[in-house]
Amino acid sequence: MINFSQVTKRYPGGHEALSGVNFTVEQGELVFLTGHSGAGKSTLLKLIAAIERPTSGVVSVSGQNVGRLPRRAIPYLRRNIGLVFQDHKLLFDRNVIENVLLPLDIAGLERREALKRARAVIDKVGLLAREKANPVSLSGGEQQRLCIARALVGRPALLLADEPTGNLDAGYAADIMSMFRDFHQVGTTLLIATHDDRAITALGGRMLRLDHGRVAETTSW
Amino acid sequence: MVGWLRHQKHALGSALRRLRAQPVTTLLTALAMGVAISLPSGLYLGLVNLSRLAGDLPAQPEISVFLDARVAAAQQSAIATRLKQPDIAAARFVSRDEALSDLIAAQDLGDVTTGLASNPLPDAWVVRPRDTTREAMMRIATELSALPGVAETHLDSQWADRLQAALALGRAGVALLAALFAIALVAISGNAIRALVLARRDEIQVSRLIGATDRYIRRPFLYLGALQGLLGGLAAGTVLAGAGLWLRTPVEHLSGLYGSSFHLLPPSATEIAVVLGLTTLFGWLGAWLSVTRSLRQVEAAP
Numbered sequence: 290m291i292n293f294s295q296v297t298k299r300y301p302g303g304h305e306a307l308s309g310v311n312f313t314v315e316q317g318e319l320v321f322l323t324g325h326s327g328a329g330k331s332t333l334l335k336l337i338a339a340i341e342r343p344t345s346g347v348v349s350v351s352g353q354n355v356g357r358l359p360r361r362a363i364p365y366l367r368r369n370i371g372l373v374f375q376d377h378k379l380l381f382d383r384n385v386i387e388n389v390l391l392p393l394d395i396a397g398l399e400r401r402e403a404l405k406r407a408r409a410v411i412d413k414v415g416l417l418a419r420e421k422a423n424p425v426s427l428s429g430g431e432q433q434r435l436c437i438a439r440a441l442v443g444r445p446a447l448l449l450a451d452e453p454t455g456n457l458d459a460g461y462a463a464d465i466m467s468m469f470r471d472f473h474q475v476g477t478t479l480l481i482a483t484h485d486d487r488a489i490t491a492l493g494g495r496m497l498r499l500d501h502g503r504v505a506e507t508t509s510w
Numbered sequence: 511m512v513g514w515l516r517h518q519k520h521a522l523g524s525a526l527r528r529l530r531a532q533p534v535t536t537l538l539t540a541l542a543m544g545v546a547i548s549l550p551s552g553l554y555l556g557l558v559n560l561s562r563l564a565g566d567l568p569a570q571p572e573i574s575v576f577l578d579a580r581v582a583a584a585q586q587s588a589i590a591t592r593l594k595q596p597d598i599a600a601a602r603f604v605s606r607d608e609a610l611s612d613l614i615a616a617q618d619l620g621d622v623t624t625g626l627a628s629n630p631l632p633d634a635w636v637v638r639p640r641d642t643t644r645e646a647m648m649r650i651a652t653e654l655s656a657l658p659g660v661a662e663t664h665l666d667s668q669w670a671d672r673l674q675a676a677l678a679l680g681r682a683g684v685a686l687l688a689a690l691f692a693i694a695l696v697a698i699s700g701n702a703i704r705a706l707v708l709a710r711r712d713e714i715q716v717s718r719l720i721g722a723t724d725r726y727i728r729r730p731f732l733y734l735g736a737l738q739g740l741l742g743g744l745a746a747g748t749v750l751a752g753a754g755l756w757l758r759t760p761v762e763h764l765s766g767l768y769g770s771s772f773h774l775l776p777p778s779a780t781e782i783a784v785v786l787g788l789t790t791l792f793g794w795l796g797a798w799l800s801v802t803r804s805l806r807q808v809e810a811a812p
Contacts, residue, residue: 364721378715380712395717397514
């Protein structure tokens, strides 16, 4: 599903975030990306979602060379990728259900069907009782669950999560990781960048450790 | 098609919500646009009314042929024969008595003319040539002047020509002014939309990250610009209606003093539709230019 071939990313100013990275993620796989701060985890996720373009090498997602995708095609790629951010990126002038409806509005889904799907996914992340609440009134864990709901409502084949438990205490983090396990069990491909070693060992899957922009280690459980 | 319509409906709803959410800003923007539009529109209406006034004057250029006081019957007959030739479209004889009574009626000169010992006006023909070009008119006038029994000829269309030329100049001026104010309208709309785009930077970035196309992001702002333009057009209509009411009485009083029943006419339904359509279009255009430029600045941030 995802293939990196000799991928290098150099930012303006010369900083090389990734150097000659090679790896493959199969469909339905659960892969953790680990490594110290600045190892290149976030850059790697950005390359998959075409937020950044590689300086050299080929990033391929579902057979598409993402690095060469024309600008107008990028939104359609992103509609098939669920993105979960450490800082949630919620819209605070919209309530919970309106935040979750946003990807469906963008996709042009019929309103009744969109509401049905949004409520189902909000229920799945345990926020149905708060669907009219403003995200600002939610706890950090609830905000992260809302972000996950928004990422999943479009039923993406691939979910990318960048430090999804980074700002959460252990209890909330375990909840989020257990949610990811459930999604993985129904066939979603997950690529999660995290520092949370306990979550990795508890969930199983494969781990890619990045070190100074290179894949230093690959471990499977 | 259904999806496209759904997107349009969603964008229109979003634009209306944004207008309602900022009533003061909406009102001020509409007023700024309204004032900008009302100036060329008001001048245009003024010209339309002036043209109407000019239209009441002889539409066709005419030559007045004044006869000698002692014109002989044979000369009269020769002149009448000449005026039946094909280069003359119509000729009407105006006797000196008829001319005097017309003058008294039109200028209210009864008191002055009662003191006259005799009628000083000559008999005359009012002639409308078939070819009304200036050269043809001059040629016929010269030819008629040379006929025995003709004292003088006079081209009656000169001042009407001058008025028409002045109106044409006025129309060109209004067109130029309208073009300048259209640019102002685009700028006002663009500036208002730019501020909104920057205020919604986060929403735009998030929308891009979850798959929104630029077209999807741009659409509510375009509706917003078009709606602002429409409101600006309506504001201009209100300003002009107010000005029309304000000027109606003094204009009617002035025209009454000249013995005319002239009054100001409001714009026609077509003119209103054209102005509203143009303001909506310029509002949309301003929004398009602004949002396209602003979207380039608001890059999708991770």
